Amino acid sequence: MSIWPTAAAVLVLAACTPVREEAVVTPKVEGAVPGALAGPEWEVFEVAGEPAPQVTMQFAAGRIFGKGGCNRYTGPVRFPGGDRREGAIEVGPVAMTMMACPEPAMAVEQRFAKALEQVQTYALAADGTLVLSGAEGPLLRARRAAT
Known part of the structure; x- marks a missing residue:
């Protein structure tokens, strides 16, 4: 007995099945960093109102990383601003x-x-x-590092 008649019947039935059109949904990119924050390193000059020498931050692909004054750190960062409020940011947990x-x-x-x-x-x-x-209120203040 040959498999070909069965395969042909399956193809004919599949071709007769109506195709439903579904809405195309563009997924939200969680790793996107607002253009104003992406790019060169930020030098943090104030932490909780006090000077912060040698502290840096950089944002890229859903991560924040840099130097905390002594050690290197990294952690996840999200910018849900469009979903809730402009300028919203969620950081952490941070590893050092x-x-x-x-x-x-x-x-x-x-x-x-x-x-x-x-x-x-x-x-x-x-x-x-x-x-x-x-x-x-304000926790950190930073400016772009000189290039």
Whole structure:
């Protein structure tokens, strides 16, 4: 007995089945970073109102990374602004390397890590300063690193 008559019948029946048109849904790209934040490194100059030497941030493909004053860090970042409110940002959890460093670098780094995970919104000031804020107000201020 040959399989060909059965295969031909299946093809004929499949060809007669009506095709439903479905709406095309474009998936939301969670890893997208707003153009104003993407690109060169940001130098953080203030953490919770205090100076922040040697702290950097960079945004790319759904990640935030940089130097916390002593150690390197990385973590996920999302920008759900279109879904809820303009300038919304969600960061963390953040992972850091664990080198011991002298003070005040360790204290700056601890403040930075705590502030970073509390960030809820971002805004670019008229002078180009990036301001990351939490529920109580500004947490981090940064400017583009000199190229």
